[in-house]
Amino acid sequence: MPSTGTNSPTAGTAPSCAATEAVRLERVSFAYGGQCVVNDVSLTIPTGAFVTILGPSGCGKTTLLRLIGGYLTPEHGQVFLQRSDVTAQPPQRRHVGMVFQNYALFPHLTVRQNVAFGLEVRGRAKASVRQQVDAVLDKVGLSPAERDRFPSQLSGGQQQRVALARALAFEPPVLLLDEPLASLDRHLREQVRLELCRIHRQSAVTTVMVTHDQEEALASSDIVGVMRAGQLLQVDSPRELYDRPRSQFVARFLGDANLIEATRLGLNQKGTVLIRPEQIRIGTEHPGRVIAVNFHGADLVAEVQCQDFVLKLRTRAISDLSVGDPIALDLPREHLWEIPDEDSL
Amino acid sequence: MKYRVSALLPAGPALAMVCGLVIGPLLLLIRVSLYEPATGRGFYTPGTLSFTNYAAFADGYLLGIAGFTVGCGLAIATMVLLIAYPLGLFLSSLTARMQLIALGLILMPKTAGLLAMLFGLQRWLPRGVLATLIAEVYLVLPYAVIVIYAQLLNLDPTLRAAARGLGASSWQVFRRVTLPLSMPGMILAFQLGLMWGLGAFLGPLFLGRPNETTLAVELHRQAFEYGRWPLAATEAVGLLVLVTVAATGVPAVVQMRRVTRC
Numbered sequence: 001m002p003s004t005g006t007n008s009p010t011a012g013t014a015p016s017c018a019a020t021e022a023v024r025l026e027r028v029s030f031a032y033g034g035q036c037v038v039n040d041v042s043l044t045i046p047t048g049a050f051v052t053i054l055g056p057s058g059c060g061k062t063t064l065l066r067l068i069g070g071y072l073t074p075e076h077g078q079v080f081l082q083r084s085d086v087t088a089q090p091p092q093r094r095h096v097g098m099v100f101q102n103y104a105l106f107p108h109l110t111v112r113q114n115v116a117f118g119l120e121v122r123g124r125a126k127a128s129v130r131q132q133v134d135a136v137l138d139k140v141g142l143s144p145a146e147r148d149r150f151p152s153q154l155s156g157g158q159q160q161r162v163a164l165a166r167a168l169a170f171e172p173p174v175l176l177l178d179e180p181l182a183s184l185d186r187h188l189r190e191q192v193r194l195e196l197c198r199i200h201r202q203s204a205v206t207t208v209m210v211t212h213d214q215e216e217a218l219a220s221s222d223i224v225g226v227m228r229a230g231q232l233l234q235v236d237s238p239r240e241l242y243d244r245p246r247s248q249f250v251a252r253f254l255g256d257a258n259l260i261e262a263t264r265l266g267l268n269q270k271g272t273v274l275i276r277p278e279q280i281r282i283g284t285e286h287p288g289r290v291i292a293v294n295f296h297g298a299d300l301v302a303e304v305q306c307q308d309f310v311l312k313l314r315t316r317a318i319s320d321l322s323v324g325d326p327i328a329l330d331l332p333r334e335h336l337w338e339i340p341d342e343d344s345l
Numbered sequence: 346m347k348y349r350v351s352a353l354l355p356a357g358p359a360l361a362m363v364c365g366l367v368i369g370p371l372l373l374l375i376r377v378s379l380y381e382p383a384t385g386r387g388f389y390t391p392g393t394l395s396f397t398n399y400a401a402f403a404d405g406y407l408l409g410i411a412g413f414t415v416g417c418g419l420a421i422a423t424m425v426l427l428i429a430y431p432l433g434l435f436l437s438s439l440t441a442r443m444q445l446i447a448l449g450l451i452l453m454p455k456t457a458g459l460l461a462m463l464f465g466l467q468r469w470l471p472r473g474v475l476a477t478l479i480a481e482v483y484l485v486l487p488y489a490v491i492v493i494y495a496q497l498l499n500l501d502p503t504l505r506a507a508a509r510g511l512g513a514s515s516w517q518v519f520r521r522v523t524l525p526l527s528m529p530g531m532i533l534a535f536q537l538g539l540m541w542g543l544g545a546f547l548g549p550l551f552l553g554r555p556n557e558t559t560l561a562v563e564l565h566r567q568a569f570e571y572g573r574w575p576l577a578a579t580e581a582v583g584l585l586v587l588v589t590v591a592a593t594g595v596p597a598v599v600q601m602r603r604v605t606r607c
Binding site: 070071090091095102104117118121122166167170 | 504509
């Protein structure tokens with residue numbers, strides 16, 4: 001489990017993997033033109049983990065990635081890679097692979113030349129470079145016919161593979177992925193995501209990805225950190241984050257959330273409780289009326305007006321629900337999760 | 346077809362100008378070059394059609410001038426590139442505000458009177474090839490800097506960041522990314538310098554020695570001092586051929602080298 005810093009609800013959690021940490025940020029801050037973009041962030045990433053930094057556009061997640069890669073220097077705080085302080089080191093000294101959002105493939109070089117770049121600038125022998133380039137291109141599944149093409153002659157998915165191969169070719173201990181799936185269509189995105197997971201399993205390289213897509217983050221990662229306005233709000237496993245968010249923002253950002261004042265449910269406690277739409281059952285406890293139904297293929301999502309609050313219910317599409325139907329819902333106690341009122345949006 | 350015609354409409358005034366003020370006079374120039382020299386009064390012999398003027402290029406004197414013109418062009422183009430490229434690099438590395446100020450400073454000499462500037466240089470430099478080259482480089486440099494600067498500004502900054510992330514030193518980033526990707530701008534700047542240099546007139550006229558004459562100065566002399574219009578027109582056609590070769594030849598050579606390398 002990673003630890004997060006002073007601004008985080010999990011502040012003070014001792015890193016259990018300190019001996020094998022790949023990346024550590026200690027109270028890192030960065031500002032663009034006086035505006036704080038990353039604010040006092042601490043994070044420890046264990047070796048071999050797939051960590052995703054999740055947050056809305058402009059929350060500072062790409063800046064955080066660039067601070068790890070050395071493309072930006074923090075105004076405060078320190079960056080450690082494999083327990084060495086690299087805060088002042090430029091990217092060329094950090095030995096970190098990075099896949100940029102636009103892939104940043106060199107347009108004047110072929111696929112092979114792009115992938116060989118990191119090896120050649122390190123002065124590796126030609127024969128070894130060629131061997132390594134072919135091996136890494138095999139790993140990302142790029143066919144030999146495509147290897148002598150220029151980036152402009154490749155599809156978006158192929159370019160993404162080349163960018164990944166280039167970042168992996170020199171065998172960095174840490175791989176940074178800046179919204180790697182953002183410019184792919186939905187079908188291709190899922191395919192490439194699965195491949196990213198496969199490659200991560202095979203190479204065991206510590207991977208830090210940033211994305212604004214919660215499904216992508218939950219499905220790919222061992223650990224997810226949710227960011228808002230330059231701060232890491234919570235860092236946890238996807239399951240923990242989804243089931244036990246520590247703020248309303250995290251609860252809302254990770255999928256549909258019913259957030260209801262505890263007193264309205266007749267509970268003898270203060271604050272807000274969370275229950276996910278798929279955890280609600282059709283039953284007898286809270287009578288109401290269906291006010292909207294949305295068909296989602298396998299599922300139906302219905303909004304139900306119950307007394308003075310609205311609940312969102314996700315149920316199998318075989319259920320026959322229509323707007324105006326009377327319905328009663330049960331909120332199983334074991335699924336109710338209390339969230340402090342602070343930080344509400 | 347309808348679309349094509351309507352698409353051409355905005356370019357109409359420019360096309361009319363090219364046809365009326367460039368192609369027309371060019372055809373007239375070629376016609377004049379085909380007249381025989383005047384035997385008595387006038388500038389040429391009307392009604393004649395002959396290639397005898399072009400035989401003058403076989404003459405050592407005119408060939409020497411053409412050779413000097415080409416040498417001047419190549420030297421000017423090379424000097425322009427060597428000065429403009431680092432300046433363009435420096436310019437593109439400045440902040441947006443500083444870029445504006447620096448661009449203004451680079452363009453400022455162009456707003457000064459051309460003759461005043463040449464007169465100043467004449468007081469400063471001794472007459473000769475070097476002074477001629479310096480004057481012409483001085484005149485064309487701002488255009489070349491803008492061409493290179495625009496090219497460098499268009500380079501995706503993440504490419505250089507990616508190269509650094511892959512382990513490249515600053516020199517390696519420059520040699521393997523910036524330089525090859527700014528090649529189109531460099532070629533254009535070289536071409537601009539070459540075409541400008543081939544047509545060099547004011548520099549050699551004000552700052553060159555009498556035996557260091559370019560085709561442009563020579564044709565001016567033939568036309569306006571000696572009244573030999575057919576010969577002057579022939580020299581003008583020769584100059585136009587050189588400029589056309591420079592305009593089309595430089596990209597063709599670059600393309601050929603690219604194909605050979607592939």
